[in-house]
Amino acid sequence: MSEPSASAAIVFDHVTLRRGAREIVRDAHFSIPTGSVTAVLGPSGAGKSTLLNAVVGELRPASGRIEVLGETLPRPNVRSLFALRKRMGVLLQGNGLLSDLDVFENVALPLRTHTDLPDEVIAELVLMKLHAVGLREAAQLEPTQLSGGMARRVALARAMVMDPPLMLYDEPLTGLDPIACGVIVDLIRRLNDNLGMTSLVITHHVHETLTIADRVLVIANAGIVFDGAPDALTRSTDPLLRQFLDGAPDGPIGFDYRGSAKAAAHG
Numbered sequence: 489m490s491e492p493s494a495s496a497a498i499v500f501d502h503v504t505l506r507r508g509a510r511e512i513v514r515d516a517h518f519s520i521p522t523g524s525v526t527a528v529l530g531p532s533g534a535g536k537s538t539l540l541n542a543v544v545g546e547l548r549p550a551s552g553r554i555e556v557l558g559e560t561l562p563r564p565n566v567r568s569l570f571a572l573r574k575r576m577g578v579l580l581q582g583n584g585l586l587s588d589l590d591v592f593e594n595v596a597l598p599l600r601t602h603t604d605l606p607d608e609v610i611a612e613l614v615l616m617k618l619h620a621v622g623l624r625e626a627a628q629l630e631p632t633q634l635s636g637g638m639a640r641r642v643a644l645a646r647a648m649v650m651d652p653p654l655m656l657y658d659e660p661l662t663g664l665d666p667i668a669c670g671v672i673v674d675l676i677r678r679l680n681d682n683l684g685m686t687s688l689v690i691t692h693h694v695h696e697t698l699t700i701a702d703r704v705l706v707i708a709n710a711g712i713v714f715d716g717a718p719d720a721l722t723r724s725t726d727p728l729l730r731q732f733l734d735g736a737p738d739g740p741i742g743f744d745y746r747g748s749a750k751a752a753a754h755g
């Protein structure tokens with residue numbers, strides 16, 4: 489396991505996350521280096537979204553310490569949490585585009601909400617971000633005129649229009665065909681590098697994401713069961729990791745819902 493480092497964008501220092509009485513992730517201890525693309529993988533229900541909830545400050549750790557962009561969570565008040573949240577771009581599973589606004593206005597929304605920038609500066613920033621995702625020419629289209637892959641790219645442009653140092657992706661490939669998946673993973677990598685961001689990609693699309701990730705965390709059985717480079721993961725002979733990578737139905741990862749994640753880990 490990598491030791492948490494001071495130059496990291498995200499630090500989990502022996503963090504345990506609970507949902508009610510259920511322990512979802514136990515004693516997670518890792519850091520996400522600034523500038524990296526990190527994939528968070530794991531079977532359904534393992535706790536990937538729960539981890540994301542903790543990073544954005546929606547879920548307090550039951551124990552341990554979380555640090556995001558140099559700030560310790562939980563923040564002392566709502567104002568400082570909002571200030572931190574403005575420095576994170578989040579791309580959620582549903583694209584969340586507003587159907588009564590065109591592409592341009594959807595991307596402009598965070599700038600109009602959070603800044604007093606004049607219209608011409610907003611236009612420049614929006615068109616720059618649409619250009620970055622290859623959709624400058626689509627600025628005047630309505631969301632209903634977009635393919636699934638295009639809509640995802642517009643949502644991506646909107647998520648990063650405030651130039652966040654940290655981008656968080658929750659299942660960015662869900663519902664996309666293989667070509668659109670390739671476009672999105674390529675964009676995640678290129679935008680991360682060109683705009684100097686750090687990216688955390690939560691996904692169950694293992695093989696597509698490994699091609700662009702610097703490192704991988706695998707969550708299963710209520711813990712971080714792998715933290716390392718993608719090629720070390722694909723070479724692993726660990727039965728639990730193999731079951732996950734090969735999509736095998738039988739093995740150390742159960743698919744039954746357990747009332748207590750602790751029971752799942754020891755059962």
Ligand SMILES: Nc1ncnc2c1ncn2[C@@H]1O[C@H](COP(=O)(O)OP(=O)(O)OP(=O)(O)O)[C@@H](O)[C@H]1O
Pocket residue numbers: 507508512530531532533534535536537538539692
């Ligand atoms: N708000 C909540 N309240 C109570 N339990 C929850 C809540 N959200 C998630 N859980 C439980 O926490 C566990 C982890 O869920 P989570 O959504 O983090 O998993 P995941 O790895 O993101 O799954 P998937 O890949 O299917 O989205 C699940 O067993 C789920 O039932």
